[in-house]
Amino acid sequence: MRSEPVVQVQALVKRYGAKTAVDGLDLVARQGVTAVLGPNGAGKTTTVETCEGYRRPDSGTVRVLGLDPVRQTAALRPRIGVMLQSGGVYAGARAEEMLRHVAKLHARPLDVDALIERLGLGSCGRTTYRRLSGGQQQRLALAMAVVGRPELVFLDEPTAGLDPQARHATWDLVRDLRTDGVSVVLTTHYMDEAEQLADDVAIIDAGRVVAQGSPEELCRGGAENTLRFSGRPGLDVASLLKALPSDASAAEVTPGSYRVTGKVDPQLLATVTSWCAQHGVLPDRISVERHTLEDVFLELTGKELRS
Numbered sequence: 354m355r356s357e358p359v360v361q362v363q364a365l366v367k368r369y370g371a372k373t374a375v376d377g378l379d380l381v382a383r384q385g386v387t388a389v390l391g392p393n394g395a396g397k398t399t400t401v402e403t404c405e406g407y408r409r410p411d412s413g414t415v416r417v418l419g420l421d422p423v424r425q426t427a428a429l430r431p432r433i434g435v436m437l438q439s440g441g442v443y444a445g446a447r448a449e450e451m452l453r454h455v456a457k458l459h460a461r462p463l464d465v466d467a468l469i470e471r472l473g474l475g476s477c478g479r480t481t482y483r484r485l486s487g488g489q490q491q492r493l494a495l496a497m498a499v500v501g502r503p504e505l506v507f508l509d510e511p512t513a514g515l516d517p518q519a520r521h522a523t524w525d526l527v528r529d530l531r532t533d534g535v536s537v538v539l540t541t542h543y544m545d546e547a548e549q550l551a552d553d554v555a556i557i558d559a560g561r562v563v564a565q566g567s568p569e570e571l572c573r574g575g576a577e578n579t580l581r582f583s584g585r586p587g588l589d590v591a592s593l594l595k596a597l598p599s600d601a602s603a604a605e606v607t608p609g610s611y612r613v614t615g616k617v618d619p620q621l622l623a624t625v626t627s628w629c630a631q632h633g634v635l636p637d638r639i640s641v642e643r644h645t646l647e648d649v650f651l652e653l654t655g656k657e658l659r660s
């Protein structure tokens with residue numbers, strides 16, 4: 354049984370003038386890590402900012418930790434941590450001062466020195482925010498989002514533009530938050546980040562959630578997979594095709610190399626090997642290629658660039 358939702362969004366609509374940024378979006382995030390993926394302009398940031406109480410829905414309902422983020426902001430704010438894509442930080446303040454200040458606003462903050470060490474901010478504690486590098490600003494924003502030991506953290510593209518070390522430090526921090534029972538909702542363009550961190554992934558396109566589930570479920574689900582085998586050239590592909598379910602296809606891609614596409618499940622594998630047995634074929638290689646999250650993402654959201 355999974356836990357109660359920490360975020361529940363129903364039929365959310367948000368417009369900016371004539372532009373409908375979020376168009377009847379339903380999203381549930383439960384305890385653990387939820388990654389929100391989507392092409393540029395899909396409505397991820399708008400959705401997250403609405404959950405944080407920074408934007409007022411045009412219609413629909415949003416509940417975060419059971420509270421309405423607009424009407425019950427005062428009750429919600431101390432319980433959530435927010436890392437914005439940019440801004441929200443006073444540019445003239447020194448990094449460490451700012452983090453200590455935010456920590457003091459909370460009853461049970463994390464150890465600031467440990468957090469600074471953890472995120473590699475030790476060398477720039479006395480630097481003002483505006484003089485930090487992009488990656489340092491980002492790490493500071495992450496530290497500020499988590500220092501208050503919130504129940505739920507929203508991270509908008511937390512590792513965009515970070516170097517690999519900082520990316521891994523961020524991932525480790527997210528994993529530790531999860532272990533400590535903190536729920537995390539993050540947006541990302543990095544499929545490996547979602548695969549590495551998320552219990553649940555929601556794919557948003559044109560202001561709606563087009564798929565949601567664990568990375569395994571999404572990769573296993575509707576997406577087609579591929580089974581390949583090699584045998585002697587010129588096998589009777591038409592006969593193989595007859596043995597397969599009607600939605601599968603089979604082809605000899607290069608002489609002696611065969612590809613079966615469709616819903617590749619244990620039954621389909623059994624059908625192919627049994628067909629091989631009946632035709633005296635001993636494949637010297639047989640493999641199942643699972644689709645990656647990126648394949649599923651591109652299948653659902655298309656390959657053309659978004660404006």
Ligand SMILES: Nc1ncnc2c1ncn2[C@@H]1O[C@H](COP(=O)(O)OP(=O)(O)OP(=O)(O)O)[C@@H](O)[C@H]1O
Nearest residue numbers: 369372373374391392393394395396397398399400
């Ligand atoms: N303040 C605003 N005023 C007008 N239009 C906006 C505003 N903020 C966002 N939009 C538009 O709303 C749509 C959704 O934007 P949003 O930032 O939510 O998408 P996103 O999925 O977070 O994109 P990205 O991956 O590029 O960050 C886009 O078409 C964007 O141009």
